[in-house]
Amino acid sequence: MTAKLVNDCFVLDRDRLPHREALEILKSRVTPVTRTEQVPLAQVAGRFLAEPVVTVRPIPAHDNAAVDGYAFASATYDAAKGSAFPIVGEAAAGHPFQGPIPAAGAVRIFTGAAMPAGLDTVAMQEDVQVEERGPDCWAFIPPGLKAGANRRLAGEDAETGETLLEPGVRLRPQDIASAAAIGLNSVACHLPLKVAVLSTGDEILRPGEAFSAGKVYDANAPMLQGLIAAAGAKAIDLGVLPDTRELVAEALSDASGAFDAIVISGGASQGQEDHVVACIDALGQRHLWQIAIKPGRPMSFGQIGDCVVLGLPGNPVAVFVCFLMYVRPVLTRLAGGAWPEPPRYSLPADFTQKKKAGRREFWRARLVEKNGRLVVAKFPRDGSGLISSLREADGLIELGENVEEVRKGDEVDFIPFSAFGFGDRLNLTSEVS
Structure with a gap:
């Protein structure tokens, strides 16, 4: 070890x-x-990733429709006047259109369906007028659509070979979704x-x-x-x-x-x-x-x-x-995680307080909304045994070794407890001065 x-x-x-x-x-x-182990995705929330997660194919794997509507080729479309296209078939998610498409044809398409070859633009169904012309149905696409409208491009979320997750990340639900999106059913994690x-x-x-x-x-x-x-x-x-x-x-x-x-x-x-x-x-x-x-x-x-x-x-x-x-x-x-550095937010102090130079100090504080702006209010007492100060605080004010006084209105570094995975007690007090 x-x-x-x-x-x-x-x-x-x-x-x-x-x-x-x-x-x-x-x-x-x-x-x-x-040590590390392979863990099913259903059990990895909160675990530290041990190996990188890398894409083996683009996400999404193919161009697809972002809306329900009608797909067509922008090269055959009159953006100034609009165009009518014969509807030659249908494409649904998981069921791509298979047949040939004439030079100026449209395909009824549903959200998530792969774009048929040669078609690059989708008109939303509520904007399209459909009419029968003899045995055929035609779709009138109104003017004003830009080429590529309502189309998601293959690889726009991630390209092949892209590292989605680095070792050391603590896996969140959105991270797990990324691993699942490339087909993984488990990932390597450190043991707790x-x-x-x-x-x-x-x-x-x-x-x-x-x-x-x-x-x-x-x-x-x-x-x-x-x-x-x-x-x-x-x-x-x-x-x-x-x-x-x-x-x-x-x-x-x-x-x-x-x-x-x-x-x-x-x-x-x-x-x-x-x-x-x-x-x-x-x-x-x-x-x-x-x-x-x-x-x-x-x-x-x-x-x-x-x-x-x-x-x-x-x-x-x-x-x-x-x-x-x-x-x-x-x-x-x-535990295998990346070294965590808590965020610090520069906010104005709503108090005046002296401090001893030569040491770093952490003061318990609350956030207050005052005249439409967030300010930091220090807990009035400093005792190390006052659990009430932790319960009432939203975070910590961090003051460097060279600071000897904080005056009202000075910018101070505020570290919210929420940065550590807790601290959702936050219920801002509004004041007007």
């Missing part, structure tokens, strides 16, 4: 690594690790990535357990399971670890032999009861730790054997942000 991380690719020569540098290191070194989810802390209770003073319910594990599933991987919850180094080390060692990656929340700092970083150092190799961001600074990346370990902070907001910015792209690449 291919190594998930190159052992010598990271240099820990600073206290905190800049955001972009951390991403570039990971992007250049993390590689796909899962297996990810272990662990929580740490003596204070952590699992939802459903009886509450007691000094305890807090584990919101991270269920959230991470949803985030991992949205990223196209398979999450397995391994429970809560107490603040005991021996038990943390044992759990990490066991999980590293059974999973492609481990995502663990809590215990990421250097406190007396924070054992994750120390255990990674003892069992394997730590590659990254302490990133110059807010929230989420005490975050670690490493490996135990061939298993990638991603250590997240304990506060839910920091877990959420770090997952989107770092964990999600790492898991996507490990």
Whole structure:
């Protein structure tokens, strides 16, 4: 199996690594690790494509009618006055016209039917007057039609040899349609990535357990399971670890032999009861730790054997942000997907706020329609434990290291949660000022 991380690719020569540098290191070194299999098209939605999908014939394979009507040769048609043509036959989808066509003849044709040889234009049936002249029927085509009207050209969707889908794409319904359109009934996909989810802390209770003073319910594990599933991987919850180094080390060692990656929340700092970083150092190799961001600074990346370990902070907001910015792209690449870069939209700020220079920050925000224009409103509080701020937000404002203040009206980069496959809560508030 291919190594998930190159052992010598990271240099820990600073206290905190800049955001972009951390991403570039990971992007250049993390590689796909899962095996591949042929998967029926009915089961490939959401899977990562392992091999290119290439056309073996043009799509569509032949010129065809875009409407129901009458096909004729534009060379025999008077565009200024219109023309009458004898109707010599009929063509339907799947049943092409087979007979000879006189120099100035028309064929009754239905949508999707192959264009008869020598005919290049279709008049819509509602525009055509049909009349009997003795034993024959004639179609009068009104003036004004351009040559090639209402005709779909062979290969206009895709030419022979064209790559429709590149390896690494996460297959959507429209991608599956492209594969089906060239006759494939299955495609090569990566097997789903297996990810272990662990929580740490003596204070952590699992939802459903009886509450007691000094305890807090584990919101991270269920959230991470949803985030991992949205990223196209398979999450397995391994429970809560107490603040005991021996038990943390044992759990990490066991999980590293059974999973492609481990995502663990809590215990990421250097406190007396924070054992994750120390255990990674003892069992394997730590590659990254302490990133110059807010929230989420005490975050670690490493490996135990061939298993990638991603250590997240304990506060839910920091877990959420770090997952989107770092964990999600790492898991996507490990799973065989192309490195995902979320879109950023430049929008005016509807607030004024100072910021500390030297670190990248991600602020929770909502979109508001104000005087007919979208603006970004920052969530008023910044606490990393405020799950309500994630629930109420439409996305994140990303601010670079050099920014020290945002003034009302300044353009800021907004990353919508919908870019990650969720976040359809959006219900714009309209305001007039």
